[in-house]
Amino acid sequence: MKQDRFIAFILLMLALSALSGLVLITVFIFKEGLPLILQTGFRDFFLSSDWDPKGEHFGILSMIVGSLAVTVGAMAIGAVFGLGMAIVLTQFCPPGLVSILKPLIELLAGIPSVVYGFMGVVTIVPLIRNHLGGPGLSVLAASIVLGIMVLPTVTSISVDALKAVPRAYWEGSVALGATKWQTTHMLMLKAARSGILAAIILGMGRALGETMAVIMVAGNALEIPGSPLDPVRTLTSNIALEMGYATGRHREALFATGVTLFVFIMIFNTTALAISRRSAGKGGGR
Amino acid sequence: MDIKIETRNLNLYYGAFHALKDVTIQIKPQSITAIIGPSGCGKSTLLRCFNRMNELIGGVRIEGDILLDGKDIHRQGINLTRLRQRVGMVFQRPNPFPLSVADNVSYGLRVHGVRNGISVPEVVEHSLRATFLWDEVKDKLDSPALALSPEQQQRLCISRVIAIEPEVLLMDEPCSALDPIATGHIEDLMRDLAERYTIVIVTHNMQQASRVSSDSAFMLLGELIEFGPTLHIFENPSDKRTEDYVSGHYG
Ligand SMILES: Nc1ncnc2c1ncn2[C@@H]1O[C@H](COP(=O)(O)OP(=O)(O)OP(=O)(O)O)[C@@H](O)[C@H]1O
Numbered sequence: 001m002k003q004d005r006f007i008a009f010i011l012l013m014l015a016l017s018a019l020s021g022l023v024l025i026t027v028f029i030f031k032e033g034l035p036l037i038l039q040t041g042f043r044d045f046f047l048s049s050d051w052d053p054k055g056e057h058f059g060i061l062s063m064i065v066g067s068l069a070v071t072v073g074a075m076a077i078g079a080v081f082g083l084g085m086a087i088v089l090t091q092f093c094p095p096g097l098v099s100i101l102k103p104l105i106e107l108l109a110g111i112p113s114v115v116y117g118f119m120g121v122v123t124i125v126p127l128i129r130n131h132l133g134g135p136g137l138s139v140l141a142a143s144i145v146l147g148i149m150v151l152p153t154v155t156s157i158s159v160d161a162l163k164a165v166p167r168a169y170w171e172g173s174v175a176l177g178a179t180k181w182q183t184t185h186m187l188m189l190k191a192a193r194s195g196i197l198a199a200i201i202l203g204m205g206r207a208l209g210e211t212m213a214v215i216m217v218a219g220n221a222l223e224i225p226g227s228p229l230d231p232v233r234t235l236t237s238n239i240a241l242e243m244g245y246a247t248g249r250h251r252e253a254l255f256a257t258g259v260t261l262f263v264f265i266m267i268f269n270t271t272a273l274a275i276s277r278r279s280a281g282k283g284g285g286r
Numbered sequence: 287m288d289i290k291i292e293t294r295n296l297n298l299y300y301g302a303f304h305a306l307k308d309v310t311i312q313i314k315p316q317s318i319t320a321i322i323g324p325s326g327c328g329k330s331t332l333l334r335c336f337n338r339m340n341e342l343i344g345g346v347r348i349e350g351d352i353l354l355d356g357k358d359i360h361r362q363g364i365n366l367t368r369l370r371q372r373v374g375m376v377f378q379r380p381n382p383f384p385l386s387v388a389d390n391v392s393y394g395l396r397v398h399g400v401r402n403g404i405s406v407p408e409v410v411e412h413s414l415r416a417t418f419l420w421d422e423v424k425d426k427l428d429s430p431a432l433a434l435s436p437e438q439q440q441r442l443c444i445s446r447v448i449a450i451e452p453e454v455l456l457m458d459e460p461c462s463a464l465d466p467i468a469t470g471h472i473e474d475l476m477r478d479l480a481e482r483y484t485i486v487i488v489t490h491n492m493q494q495a496s497r498v499s500s501d502s503a504f505m506l507l508g509e510l511i512e513f514g515p516t517l518h519i520f521e522n523p524s525d526k527r528t529e530d531y532v533s534g535h536y537g
């Protein structure tokens with residue numbers, strides 16, 4: 001009894017210190033970054049693409065656009081392939097094979113991002129440069145690399161969402177004469193809709209937050225991209241590239257970039273959470 | 287005599303387990319046939335043979351013939367989609383899809399392709415009227431089917447099958463998730479539907495079998511022990527085991 005309470009106390013302390021660590025980081029980022037946003041003004045910070053730390057111009061519009069372009073591109077690729085794989089795995093594969101393939105796909109998440117970036121530099125970038133033109137280091141290259149990187153997230157969560165659909169639905173549909181494919185797109189995808197949406201949004205969060213691989217393949221130019229073949233710099237890349245030598249207001253501006261990123265990711269994650277909560281409440285019936 | 291569904295020396299194996307043993311049965315059209323027997327005797331298995339749902343489970347082997355209107359349902363080139371349209375199934379637990387009421391009923395139509403000249407809303411109304419559900423749900427056609435009561439859900443599942451104009455209705459303990467009043471309603475509905483459809487119902491409920499069915503089949507450990515007019519099975523069974531079961535000596 002006494003021992004139980006002691007262990008519970010220790011665990012509570014550990015949990016609290018982890019939580020307070022998170023709170024401290026958040027407070028620190030906002031404390032360092034927010035004043036600069038306020039001094040610069042929302043307009044000049046968010047809606048200007050004039051980033052010139054020496055001249056004290058801190059407009060991050062081109063990086064916001066860069067991050068969003070790369071994220072949207074990555075999700076177009078990641079969602080199509082990830083959802084496709086989830087459908088094949090859950091609807092058209094013997095269960096035995098699924099229990100081998102799914103862990104394999106999840107293993108992909110464990111590959112360090114620098115390796116993905118490296119693969120992108122040696123394969124995808126030259127392909128784009130030679131066949132589509134431009135420098136190769138581009139929105140497109142980053143989208144493809146990130147699209148592959150988010151596959152495990154999107155696939156794995158979508159598989160779980162599709163597997164959670166009661167088998168009775170599936171049987172009912174098949175008993176009405178529906179083919180597997182009809183059952184999939186008329187019923188299963190609808191029944192698993194919220195889980196799939198959550199998978200895609202969580203994937204977006206990953207794509208937006210990824211840094212190393214993007215730095216290696218995106219080109220990092222400080223311009224609003226005119227086409228998918230143009231190079232871009234994302235919010236994350238900017239922080240990583242300049243943190244080493246930034247001081248004073250420049251350093252604060254990088255924290256302010258972090259604040260922006262933080263807010264974006266919070267929005268994605270709370271949306272995903274809200275969606276999966278809603279579906280849990282609704283699907284709880286039977 | 288007319289026969290709708292017939293099996294000849296039907297044997298079914300789940301892997302090594304022999305679940306149906308030499309079942310030979312003849313089911314009359316436009317009537318209700320009840321399949322009774324203790325748990326695990328193979329009632330559901332037999333029912334699921336008629337629309338070929340068993341083969342969705344891995345490792346199932348079927349021997350012998352199953353005929354629908356005299357034609358083998360395992361013959362080469364049979365259209366499985368069409369077979370399942372002709373032989374509809376209602377499950378033990380109401381399983382409306384997580385769609386609107388109307389989309390549930392029109393599901394089968396959309397699966398089989400809406401033929402020219404057919405109005406989907408009309409079919410939806412007609413199918414809901416057939417199960418006496420129309421008046422209760424006509425104002426909630428667009429609301430989620432999962433919000434209906436269990437009885438309404440089961441009626442909806444029956445409407446969903448009726449919408450694709452089947453010839454046979456297979457019902458696997460359709461009332462076991464319902465209270466006695468709802469059960470009574472579904473039984474009335476079955477009697478009404480039997481004028482147009484061939485109904486095969488699996489039930490654990492002896493009274494239900496004697497109330498609704500005209501023929502009854504008693505199964506035990508995968509074997510069809512006795513099959514005949516319900517009155518005969520319940521009042522004057524030829525087999526000692528049937529007598530023990532209907533008089534309540536079995537579980
Ligand atoms: N998928 C399966 N794999 C292996 N054995 C099975 C499978 N489905 C059923 N069985 C076995 O086959 C036998 C008959 O099962 P079935 O479900 O047809 O019985 P039932 O008469 O419908 O029982 P209940 O009244 O409990 O519904 C049972 O012994 C059961 O364990």
Ligand SMILES: [Mg+2]
Nearest residue numbers: 329330331458
């Ligand atoms: Mg059963």
